[in-house]
Amino acid sequence: MKVSLSKIKSLLNKKYSLYFLVVLLFWIKTYAVYLAEFNLDIHNGMQRFLLIINPVSSAIFFFAIALFFKGRARSIAFVVINLILSILLYANVCYHRFFNDFITLPVLTQTKNFGDLGGSTAALMKPYDVLYFLDSIILIALLVFKVIKVNYEKVNRRSLAGLFIAAIAFFVFNLGLAEADRPQLLTRTFDRNYIVKYLGMYNYTIYDAVQTTKSSAQRAMADSSDISDVENFVKSNYTEPNPQYFGKAKGMNVIYVSLESFQNFMINYKLDGKEVTPFLNSLVNDKNTIYFDNFYHQTGQGKTSDAEFMMENSLFPLPTGSVFTTKAQNTYQAAPSILGEKGYTTAVMHGNYKTFWNRDEMYKSFGYDRFFDAKYFDMSDENTINYGMKDKPWYKESMKYLTKLPQPFYAKYISLSNHFPFVLDDKDIDFPKGDFGDTTVNNYFQTAHYMDEALEQFFTYLKQSGLYDHTVIVLYGDHYGISENHNKAMAKVLGVKEITPYLNSQLQKVPLFIHIPGVKGGVNHTYGGEVDVEPTVMHLLGVDTKNYIQFGSDLLSKQHRQIVPFRNGDFVTNKYTSVSGVLYDNKTGQRVDTKLGKKDNSFVKQELSLSDKVVYDDLLRFYTPKGFKPINRNDFDYTKDQTNMSDLPRTKNESKTTSTDSKK
Secondary structure (H helix, E strand, C coil): CHHHHHHHHHHHCCCCHHHHHHHHHHHHHHHHHHHHHCCCCCCCHHHHHHHHHHHHHHHHHHHHHHHHCCCHHHHHHHHHHHHHHHHHHHHHHHHHHHHCCCCCHHHHCCHHHHHHHHHHHHHHCCHHHHHHHHHHHHHHHHHHCCCCCCCCCCCCHHHHHHHHHHHHHHHHHHHHHHHHHCCCCCCCCCCHHHHHHHHCHHHHHHHHHHHHHHHHHHHHHCCHHHHHHHHHHHHHCCCCCCCCCCCCCCCCEEEEEEECCCCHHHCCCEECCEECCHHHHHHHCCCCEEEEEEEECCCCCCCHHHHHHHHHHCCCCCCCCCHHHHCCCCCCCCHHHHHHCCCCEEEEEECCCCCHHHHHHHHHHHCCCEEECHHHCCCCCCCEECCEECHHHHHHHHHHHHCCCCECEEEEEECCCCCCCCCCCHHHCCCCCCCCCCHHHHHHHHHHHHHHHHHHHHHHHHHHHCCHHHEEEEEEECCCCCCHHHHHHHHHHHCCCCCCHHHHHHCCECCEEEECCCCCCEEEEEEEEHHHHHHHHHHHCCCCCCCCCCCCCCCCCCCCCCEEECCCCCEEECCEEEECCEEEECCCCCEECHHHHHHHHHHHHHHHHHHHHHHHCCHHHHCCCCCCCCCCHHHCCCCCCCCCHHHCCCCCHHHCECHHHHHC
C-alpha cells in the first residue's frame, strides 16, 4: 500500500499532472451535471457524443491560464478558476430548474434582483448539490494535505501555446461536428438549448457575451434611415379597428392586473370536485367581459417584465436578457405616455421594491406618473411572503392610492402571491393541495386559489368605490408557472399519457379577460398573444394606433392576424403550431408537412428581427408619430412622495376630476 501511495504521489507531482487532473475532474463533473440537470433533448448518437466532448475545449483553455503563474500562485489559480467555472455552472443549474433555460450575460448582471429572490432561490437548491463542487473539494484537499506539492517549475511558452492551440483545435473540431448535425448553428436564431447541447455551457457563455457586446454596439451605429424598413413593415401589416368596438371605452379608466404565473389550464379546472378559481371562472360568462381562450404568453428571459413590455409597447422582448434591465434608457412610445398626452394619470401598484427588474428606471421611459412600490405598503412579516406582499392585503391597501388618482387614470397592478415556489402561510390556506407527485405542481393549486380569492375582493373594492362601472379592467397571465421540468406531474393534472411537444405548446396559454362596461362580453376564440393587447385596448379607448410602431394586431379587428410568434422562433396560428421546426395540426395535435407553415414561419422571423432592431438600435428616438410628444425621463421622480397628486409631471390636472368628484 505504501508503494502504491508513493507512486500515486509521484504521479501527481509531475510538471503537468495537476493541470490534467483538474481538467479531467472538471470535464467529468460538467458532463454529469448535463445528464442530471439539463433537459437538452438529445435525439441521436452524434448529439450524445458532442454532449460528452463539448466541455473539453473550455477546460483545456481556462485551466491553461493558471500555468502562467508559478509556485503557490499557480495552485491558487487552479482553485480560483475551478470555483468560478463551478459557480457559473451551478448558477445555471438553479436557473434551469425553474426557467428551463440558461443564464445570459444581461441576466447575470441583474444583481439588483438577487436580494429579492430569497425563498425561491433556497427552494431551487438541493442537499446533493454539494456534489457539483466535489472536484473543487478534492483539489483543495490534495493541496491542503500536501498530497500534491507546490510546483515551482516554469512552464515554457511553447508548451503553453500548445495547450491553447489544442483548446482551439478541439473547439473547431466540436463546432465542425455540430454544424454537420445542425447547419448554421451560430448564425441562425436558435434556442439557447441548442448552443449548450452542441458547444457546451462555457462556450455558450462566451458566445452570449459576444452577442451582448454586439447588441450594445448596434445602437451606436444606428441612424435615422434604419427606421424605414420597420415603418414600412408595420404600416403594411396594420389592422383596422373594428367599428363595433372602436371608442366604446373612450374616457374610461383602465386597470391592468398581471396574474403572476397563471396558466389557462386552471380556468374551470376542478380539484376533488372544487373549482380552483371560481371567481375567474365566473368572468368567463360575465355579460361585460370578453375572455380570450386562445391567448399565449410570449415572454423571454425577462418573464414578468417581458410581459409588461409587450402589453404596453406592442414590441417583442429580446432573445436574451430582460429589456427592462438592458434597454431602460431607450426611447419608447408606451401606453402610459400615449394616454398621458390625452389627460390620463398613470400609476403602478407593486408589493415589492421599485428597483426590482429595474422598474424605477424603465417606468420613467414608459412615462408613468406615479409608482407605488413596497415603500407605500405595510411590508410586515404578517403581510409578506416569498417575493413580496400578499395579494389580499396589497389590493386592500392599494385602494387608498387608486381612489385618489385624478381621473381618467391608467393603473397597473403586478400581483405576486402565485409565484414559484408557490408557498402560503398556513392561515391563508383554505384549499387542498394537489396530489400529483410533485411539490411545485401540488402547491400551485393553493396559491392560484388564493390569487383568485384576492382578485374577487379587489373587484368588490372597485364596486364599493364607484370605479367599477367606468373602468376597463384587463386581467392577464404574465407567463407560465409550471415549466416543462414538471411535465410528468402535469400529464396527471391534464389526464393524458404524456406531455408531447404540441401539448407543451398549449400549456403556454394564459388567460386574457377584458372587462368593458356597457359592451357585450363572451368567449372569444381568436388566437393572439401579449404583443396584441396594447393596440386592442387603445382602439377601445378611441386611440388609433396607425401611426405608431407596433407589432401587435388588434384582437377585436376583423383583420386580426392570428399568428403568435414566440421568442425562440416557434409560433402558433389558428391552424398550426410550430415547435422546434416541427409543424403540428391544431385539431389533431399530429405532425404535418412543415411546408404548410412556410409563409407564417417567414413572417414570424421577419417580425421578430425587425422588433429586435427597434429595441437594440433604439430606433424610436428617430421616429415621432404625429400628435405625440416624447416624454422627458427627467420629469419623473419616484423618490418623491407619490401620494402628492398636485405634483404630477404633466400640467393637465385642471381638466381631470378626482374619483371623489365623480361620485358626487
